[in-house]
Each structure stands twice: as C-alpha cells, then as structure tokens.
Amino acid sequence: MNSKNVMELVKIMKQTYPDATCSLDFTTPFELVVAVMLSAQCTDERVNRTTPSLFKRCKTVQDFADIDLKELENLIHPCGFYKNKAKNIKLCAKQVLENFNGIVPHTMEELTSLAGVGRKSANVIMLEVFGIAEGVAVDTHAKRISNLIGLSSKKEPEKIEQDLIKIFPKKYLQDINHLFVWHGRNTCIARKPKCDVCCVSHLCAHYKNNKKI
Numbered sequence: 001m002n003s004k005n006v007m008e009l010v011k012i013m014k015q016t017y018p019d020a021t022c023s024l025d026f027t028t029p030f031e032l033v034v035a036v037m038l039s040a041q042c043t044d045e046r047v048n049r050t051t052p053s054l055f056k057r058c059k060t061v062q063d064f065a066d067i068d069l070k071e072l073e074n075l076i077h078p079c080g081f082y083k084n085k086a087k088n089i090k091l092c093a094k095q096v097l098e099n100f101n102g103i104v105p106h107t108m109e110e111l112t113s114l115a116g117v118g119r120k121s122a123n124v125i126m127l128e129v130f131g132i133a134e135g136v137a138v139d140t141h142a143k144r145i146s147n148l149i150g151l152s153s154k155k156e157p158e159k160i161e162q163d164l165i166k167i168f169p170k171k172y173l174q175d176i177n178h179l180f181v182w183h184g185r186n187t188c189i190a191r192k193p194k195c196d197v198c199c200v201s202h203l204c205a206h207y208k209n210n211k212k213i
C-alpha cells in the first residue's frame with residue numbers, strides 16, 4: 001500500500017471510529033497489566049465484568065503478590081485459563097515488587113521480562129499507561145485485518161507487527177492499535193466481514209479480489 005493510501009486508511013478509520021480507545025477498565029498501571037493478562041482468550045467485556053471484585057480485593061501490587069492462589073483462581077475463574085493466569089499474576093506482582101520497586105516498568109524489554117507479559121501485552125501497556133506507541137499489539141483483529149487488507153501476508157503476530165511498523169509512520173501507531181480492534185469488532189468481523197458497508201473496502205485487497213475490481 002502506498003503512503004497516500006495508508007494516510008487515507010487511517011483518516012477514514014478515525015472518522016468512522018472516533019471513540020476508538022482501549023476497552024479494558026483499569027485505574028492503575030498494574031490493574032491494566034492484570035486486565036491484559038485476563039483478556040487472553042477472553043473478551044474485554046467479560047474481563048470488565050470480572051475485574052471490579054478482583055480490584056476491590058487486591059488494591060495494590062503487594063495485594064496481588066500476597067493473595068492466596070486458590071482465592072485468586074476463584075476470582076478470575078470466568079476469564080478462562082484461570083490456573084495459569086492466576087499463577088502468572090502472582091509471579092508478575094512479585095517481580096514488579098522485587099525487580100522494579102513496585103512500579104510497572106515502561107520499556108518493551110522490562111515489560112516482557114514479567115511473567116505472563118508477551119510483546120502484544122507489553123505494547124498495550126506501553127500505549128495505554130505511558131502513551132508510548134512503539135509497535136502494534138497484533139491481536140486476532142489486527143492479524144485478520146492486516147491479512148485481508150493486504151498490509152501483511154504473514155501469519156505470525158511478530159512478523160505482522162514488523163510489516164505494520166514499516167508501513168505506518170510512527171505517529172499513526174497509536175491510532176492503529178485502537179482502530180484495528182474497533183474495525184474488527186464492528187465491521188471486519190471474523191465469521192462474516194461486512195464488506196458491503198466497510199469504510200475502507202476500496203483500499204482492501206480481499207474486497208478487490210472478490211469483486212474482481
């Protein structure tokens with residue numbers, strides 16, 4: 001995609017989804033770390049229904065480190081994979097306390113050193129907590145949309161992210177992180193993309209190929 005079309009893609013998506021923001025609820029950096037961990041293989045809506053009672057029980061990083069594992073498992077049970085997630089949350093809290101004086105770090109290297117935090121999660125945390133858009137959190141929506149529009153032919157999230165970083169100027173990365181999620185939820189839906197009403201169909205390789213434009 002040439003730079004003119006890249007700019008047009010961002011402009012149209014921003015007009016279409018003016019309210020595109022992170023949809024996970026949190027009030028502290030570590031709450032977001034926890035919410036992002038819980039959102040793996042789970043919808044943000046379900047995470048947001050689960051976290052109020054969890055964040056009421058655990059108000060500080062220390063609380064997350066100290067909570068009994070079984071109690072934590074019960075609190076996050078609705079989000080699935082609760083045993084693994086509970087283990088990672090507790091270990092992550094301990095690492096933040098021991099290695100970063102209780103303060104959530106802000107670099108990719110430091111964040112990915114934490115239990116349960118991969119590159120995708122780190123991108124979300126850096127963006128939403130610190131306003132640092134260094135890369136793109138390639139989730140299921142960003143992956144699908146990148147492949148369909150023709151921004152990347154790769155399947156691995158890390159490789160797709162590298163393609164997107166090459167295509168989109170840095171100033172657009174923050175927008176892209178949110179816009180792809182909203183476009184994926186509202187229009188480019190996994191089971192049946194709404195191509196006929198899609199705001200960027202004229203820029204989409206999948207649409208053009210199907211319509212033989």
Ligand code: SF4
Pocket residue numbers: 145148149187188189193194195196198199200201204205206207
């Ligand atoms: S035209 Fe269809 S496949 Fe392409 S981005 Fe829009 S909804 Fe997705």
